[in-house]
Amino acid sequence: MEACRSWTxxxxxxxxxxxxxxxxxxxxxxxRQQEIIELKFIDDLKNYQIAMRINTSVQTVERDLMQAYNSIYRILGGMADDKNNSKK
Known part of the structure; x- marks a missing residue:
């Protein structure tokens, strides 16, 4: 699962x-997950900075990031499957 998150x-x-x-x-x-993802990847903030910005704990930020990565990976994985199937 860590490889999936890393790839995402x-x-x-x-x-x-x-x-x-x-x-x-x-x-x-x-x-909240959308805001955290944007702060992380668009504004390039660290998890503790995101937690301070949205007034929550670092643990909540980390949990929401993991859930967001998993959701995004499912979408990206489906897109990769679609591309592979269209080549056949």
């Missing part, structure tokens, strides 16, 4: 703004 983080870091927005929207994240 890498994709988020290298995606374009339009791709990033499309995937985040499609993943149906909660408003």
């Amino acid at each position: 983080k890498s994709w988020l870091l290298t995606s374009g703004k339009a791709e990033f927005r499309m995937i985040v929207d499609e993943a149906k994240l909660t408003p």
Whole structure:
């Protein structure tokens, strides 16, 4: 599972703004998860900075990030499956 999260983080870091927005929207994240993902990858904040900004604990930020990564990975994994199936 850690490899999945690592791959998702890498994709988020290298995606374009339009791709990033499309995937985040499609993943149906909660408003807080969406805000945390944006603060993490667009504003480049650390987890403790995000926690201070949105007035929550670092543990909550980390939990929401893990849930968001999993949701985004499911979307990205499905997209990769679709691409592989279309090549056949």
